[in-house]
Amino acid sequence: MKGDTNEQTLLKGLANNDSKAIETIYKDNFNMIQNFILNNSGSYDEARDIFQEAMIALYEKAQLSSFTLTCQIRTYIFSICKRLWLKRLQQLGKYTNPVDGFEETVAIEEDFEEHEKRNAEFAIMDRALNSLGEPCKSLLEGYYLKKMDMIALAAEFGYTNADNAKNQKYKCLMRLKKLFFSQYNIGE
Amino acid sequence: MDDILLLDAIERYLNGEMGTEEHEHFNQLRKNTPEIDQMVVEHNMFLHQMDLYTSHRNIKCSLHEIHANLLNRGDVNEGGTISSKGKIIQFWNKYKRVTAIAASVGGVIALFISGLTVYFSSAVTDPKLEQLGKDLEVVKKNQQYQGTIINEVKTKIPLNARLLSGGSGFLIDSKGYIVTNAHVLKGTGAVVVNSKGQEFNADIVHIDLQKDLAILKIKDIDFTPVKTIPYTIQKSNSDLGEEIFTLGYPRNDIVYGMGYLSAKTGFNGDSLSYQIQISANPGNSGGPVFNKNGDIIGVLSTRQAQADGVSFAVKSRNIYTIIGDLNKSDTSLQPIKLPTKSALKGMERKAQIHKVEDFVYYVKAYGQ
Known part of the structure; x- marks a missing residue:
């Protein structure tokens, strides 16, 4: 079953981080997931966490050039959430057979593994960035994440000129790379 | 090179x-x-x-x-009645007595200890200590407008007022009560800013200079009372070596730091506070100190000048004392109820931060 054109547009919007599209998907699917989690001994907070994680998984998938979704968004999100929630329950040692009403699910195991891998990479980068200390962290975030230019950064941090700021940025970057790869190469 | x-x-x-x-x-x-x-x-x-x-x-x-x-x-709803409410009530009935006894014993001990600590405590006057409140640049409000254009946020500080000091604070009651350090509040009023940059007007409800704690209440139509606060405030003492972390506003963005509890007393043996090893900067004052389960064990307040990373935090049980005092002395206020349920135990750190960052505020004090 190919998703209809409306859903394709939404997914395209999601891939481009368009808040209108994200909001629509969010609104259409959140309550279903919340009910599912609450009915399976979860809390409101857990429902939000699980749902948002599934949204991230869908976002990652939508960004791939090879992307096709062979089922409805709703089915996909539900399948991912169910898998995520089972994992969470297992970690807490309270494995129970979930009640899942009559929702249809699809096989998502490969996507799920890919998502876990991405999550691990995200965690490594996050840890590496956070253990850099200031001003390195903010300097690198300014340049690589917020895409600010060197002149603006130099002004914000109070360097006398852009070249000095750039020098400092590279020093910080070398430290970050070292931190990142020391974790990354030992296999997450 | x-x-x-x-x-x-x-x-x-x-x-x-x-x-x-x-x-x-x-x-x-x-x-x-x-x-x-x-x-x-x-x-x-x-x-x-x-x-x-x-x-x-x-x-x-x-x-x-x-x-x-x-x-x-209202498109998404969190709260209301949970379907398993019956269970909770049963549970409550079953343990009501035990809880009551435990609470009263705890109360007596807390009163006794707080009596002792008040007796032995010393106010922060030593030059070797630095308060971590931020002395903000004295800028007239109308000049401030230039800065605000960049942030696209309209500040709620009154037009003729000046910013005097800044620090951090955190929510202790879903109705909008915030704890911070007394020394952060150097003026007559305050605004608080959440991690998303929204500003709210706040009243100074209570100041205890001896314990260096203060309570603010958000009074702002833009503020929606939160449903639940994810952390609890620890009544008992924490142990040496306990892993801790903090969130605060040494800059305009919220900043995370981690360290450990290094002594059970503060500067010069001050029994109201702990010594902690954490890098703290001006602006961190009033910020929460969490243990690894996400319970608040203290309020970050001062650091030792000329010593690297040596900071001090007011012990969290003092919050109970001042709330008790306040509830008793000012009956016009709705009684403050401290959070009782922690939702952070066993979570990964970034998930914990994600959960609590909305409850940590940037406190800006202003005066005429």
Whole structure:
């Protein structure tokens, strides 16, 4: 079953981080997931966490050039959430057979593994960035994440000129790379 | 230095910022030097990882905002009645007596200990200590407008008032009560800013200079009372070596720091506070100190001048004392109820931060 054109547009919007599209998907699917989690001994907070994680998984998938979704968004999100929630329950040692009403699910195991891998990479980068200390962290975030230019950064941090700021940025970057790869190469 | 030049070259090469000649030259260099070739591949991969990280962080942020919006509009509902409420009531009935006894014993002990600590405590007057409140630049409010255009936020500080000091604070009651340090509040009024940059007007409800604690109440129509606060405030003492973390506003953005509890008393044996090893900066004052389960064990307040990373935090049980005093002395206020349920135990740190950052505020005090 190919998703209809409306859903394709939404997914395209999601891939481009368009808040209108994200909001629509969010609104259409959140309550279903919340009910599912609450009915399976979860809390409101857990429902939000699980749902948002599934949204991230869908976002990652939508960004791939090879992307096709062979089922409805709703089915996909539900399948991912169910898998995520089972994992969470297992970690807490309270494995129970979930009640899942009559929702249809699809096989998502490969996507799920890919998502876990991405999550691990995200965690490594996050840890590496956070253990850099200031001003390195903010300097690198300014340049690589917020895409600010060197002149603006130099002004914000109070360097006398852009070249000095750039020098400092590279020093910080070398430290970050070292931190990142020391974790990354030992296999997450 | 050479490394930096090389890195710069690689980055310009990957970004396509090289001229044709230089590009050609660099290609040749890659071919002839396997090490450099390897570095280019590695750097390219690293930049790709940074991009993935950025988009992951951005989407997380958008999702968070959208959730808050939908919640405000009522499209998403959290709270109301949980279907398993029956169970909770049964549970409560079963343990009501035990809880009551435990609470009263705890209360008696707390009163006794707080009596002792008041007796032995010393106010912060020693020059070797630095308070971590931020002395904000004395800028007239109308000049401030230039700054606010950039942030696109309208400040709620009264027009003729000046910013006097700043620090951090955290929510202790869903109705909008915030704890911070007494020394953070150097003026007549305060605004608080949440981690998303929204400002709220707040009243100074209570100041206890001896314990260096103060309570603010958000009084602002834009403020929607929160449903639940995810952390509890610990009544008992914490142990040496306990892993701790803090969130605060030494800058305009919320900043995370971690460390450990290094002594059970504060500066010069002050039994009201702990000594903690954490890097704290002006602006961290009043921020929460969490243990690894996400319970608040203290309020970050001062650091020792000329000693690296040595900071002090007012013990969290003092919060109970001042709330008790306040509830008793000012009956016009709705009684403050401290949070009783922790939702952070066993979670990964970034998830904990994600949960609590909305409850940590930037406190700005102003005066005429």
